Amino acid sequence: MMQVEKIRQEFPELGEQVYGKPLVYLDNAATSQRPRSVIRKWTEMSERRNANLHRAVHRIADLATTEYEATRDAVRAYLNAEYREEIIFTSGATASINLVAFSFGEAFVREGDEILVSEAEHHSDIVPWQMLCQRKGAVLKVLPVDDSGRLCTEQLPALLTPRTKLLCVAHISNVLGIVNPVKEIVNICHSNNCKVLVDGAQGIVHQRVDVRELGCDFYVFSGHKVYAAPGTGVLYGRRELLEQMPPYMGGGEMIGTVRWTGTTYAPLPQKFEAGTQNIAGTPTLRLALEMAAQMRESGAEQELDRVKSFLFKQLQDNPKIRLYGVPDSLEQKIPLFSFSVEHCHHEDLALILDKMGIAVRSGQMCAEPLMDRFGVTGMLRVSLAPYNTMAEAEYFMESLARAVKMLEG
């Protein structure tokens, strides 16, 4: 318990008040709060390390470039990737996926080929593939989830054909909060010669990610959901594939030589990092991932498990509440709960909870096809981080009951 209080001190936003009440921040799956170490690095990069990367010989440029490249090494180590040039910095998971959709698409996808995505994907892992399929005359196919929110992996072998080039799946759905069996999925896909992209936007926060153990070909995530500065992100891609893929954007340091007769490209990773990079933001990734690891290893993790079990039981046992994403065992679920309450609109609940100081998410959660799948126009979602406390969870449940009472009249 003491441990969590100590962690909370590191996140200034958590000390804020809203409408005169202490902020209870339960919208971590949308964006997480940032620790002082990240804010300090972000400021330092602006105050003492601000120069463009890779291109100048002066002192400040060297310091900035060193920070930036040290971050690449740190991310490589964190993900246990084999080579540092397999780590591409982007502006976020969405940008990473769009990069793959374009460059992998150009290299490997032809008319009549197939891309397979899970039904529980975020729009960012759906729309770029629709765009690719439109561009190439390829076909988008869907791997369904069952009523409990479990991915129907048993249907995967039947859905894969010799024309399936890529399967795209979230490590953990941002709506259902269930950890998908990525390793098993990768094995099935690889034995069918199909590559796998994993959207790790939620996975990187709640799991220890080892890309070599998972075996996936691409793993993407955003910095801002894992305590780093916004506008930062990572694309991990297997070197062998990245080398065969053409650049996504042109300009900046992605070039080898530029002539009117033609241009050659820089080697990895610069080939995919066109234009001026997020000089101040990207170095915060190193501090943010350190914080994530620290919190996982501290006592905060056990405390969070207790809070998760409490919320799960409270929500599951309430006959008025329909919970989406109910796994066989709670171990497969992160502390993220999407649900709806009988006769109560999610927007009304979110507005009332907001005035009680509680930040939750309501709406379609950037997953309209999944809303259709469950026959709803939206849901309410609470998502926790290791800095959330049991007291906050209890206050949330009390407040929810009060909000429901107001709406029931």
Place this chain on the structure above:
Amino acid sequence: MKTLQEIQAEVVEDFSMYDEWLDKYEYLIDLGRRLEPFPEELKTEDRLIKGCQSRVWLDTTVEGERLFFRADSDAIITKGIISLLVGVYSGRTAREIAEDDFSFVERLGLRENLSPTRANGLASMIATIRETARKHC
């Protein structure tokens, strides 16, 4: 007949009686419950203003120079705000509405409910009311 500005001032005054947010919401929920029922057959795609949060349906009829609005939502607080808006603007002349600066919406202090984001259909509803009025001037 009271002027548009007079009615707006009354609505703002009524609403400002509530200091606490939850009391404001209780009031809006009550208004929402008492909103004139919106005919189901009018809940068509072209009357629907779709948002990420709640859905809003708006129906407009024109009688001479006056515009009449009916609206509905699937969320009750939004419905309460609809009740305020319809109460103020329905039955007014197109010219009155077109010349109004809609600052009364700000004075209600419901900014997060009415901000022009994708999240909520209310901002679009207001825009539609203004546009319709301009077209009928």
